[in-house]
Amino acid sequence: MLVTGGTRGIGLAVSRSLLASGARVVLTGRDGLAAAEIATGLTSDHPSGDAIGVAADVRDPASLRAAVAVASDRFGRLDALVVNAGVGRMAPIQDLSEADWREVIDTNLSGAYHSVRAALDALVASGGTIVTIGSLAGAHAFAGGAAYNASKFGLVGFTEAIMHDLRDLGVRVATVMPGSVATGFSRRGGGGDAWKLQAEDVAEAVLFVLRNPGRALPSRIELRPARRRPSGGG
Ligand SMILES: NC(=O)c1ccc[n+]([C@@H]2O[C@H](COP(=O)([O-])OP(=O)(O)OC[C@H]3O[C@@H](n4cnc5c(N)ncnc54)[C@H](OP(=O)(O)O)[C@@H]3O)[C@@H](O)[C@H]2O)c1
Numbered sequence: 001m002l003v004t005g006g007t008r009g010i011g012l013a014v015s016r017s018l019l020a021s022g023a024r025v026v027l028t029g030r031d032g033l034a035a036a037e038i039a040t041g042l043t044s045d046h047p048s049g050d051a052i053g054v055a056a057d058v059r060d061p062a063s064l065r066a067a068v069a070v071a072s073d074r075f076g077r078l079d080a081l082v083v084n085a086g087v088g089r090m091a092p093i094q095d096l097s098e099a100d101w102r103e104v105i106d107t108n109l110s111g112a113y114h115s116v117r118a119a120l121d122a123l124v125a126s127g128g129t130i131v132t133i134g135s136l137a138g139a140h141a142f143a144g145g146a147a148y149n150a151s152k153f154g155l156v157g158f159t160e161a162i163m164h165d166l167r168d169l170g171v172r173v174a175t176v177m178p179g180s181v182a183t184g185f186s187r188r189g190g191g192g193d194a195w196k197l198q199a200e201d202v203a204e205a206v207l208f209v210l211r212n213p214g215r216a217l218p219s220r221i222e223l224r225p226a227r228r229r230p231s232g233g234g
Contacts, residue, residue, distance in 0.1 A: 002026045006053070012027075021049070026051075058114055091144055112159075137152045
């Protein structure tokens, strides 16, 4: 298994859940030392699984190919790719810098392309599964979301298109689209964190896709907080 952006938040929760189920996981982040330290901690917490942390920036195809090679060399196969790494830069278009636009699109959208391309041969060989972490922001736009909404609408479309490309090759493709999750990612709109999803809830949805029998494909999961954001939450 390969999880991009596994060093914190949703990617860390997905990695932890995979290890708890006995999986062998390569998790990535931009800082290789941090990724390796986190992987070592996960493996000691869940000795039935195995984690390796490597540096791979999803904007850099060569680093992703190297991460896939680590998974193939150490584990012999790659059964799943979780396309999770992402950034948010929220600003109205009047204030949205070209640098922020590029960072969001290059990471959230082009990064998904690079991740899938790097892992594709290994996933076709194993009959594996791709799960992208989309967002409800990939179906519903909001003020200040020009870059983020564009990246996530794009990611959801990309995921659906490659699901059609790959299903007859034996590769299952799905997207999990969470609403607000209590990670360090965004404090958009205030209202505290109590009403939000937890990263573990998203991990549960990813594992649901991976555990489904090969003949079934829950290709798009919208995951909302059961309660709405409290009004007047600041
Ligand atoms: N939190 C939410 O409310 C929410 C809701 C819906 C969807 N999502 C999506 O869920 C995903 C994870 O979000 P999160 O809330 O867990 O965010 P987070 O806590 O900020 O974690 C982001 C992860 O992405 C990694 N990352 C960022 N840029 C990267 C790059 N260029 N290359 C490789 N890794 C990179 C970070 O690792 P390093 O910093 O170590 O590189 C980190 O592990 C994102 O795609 C986000 O859009 C989040």
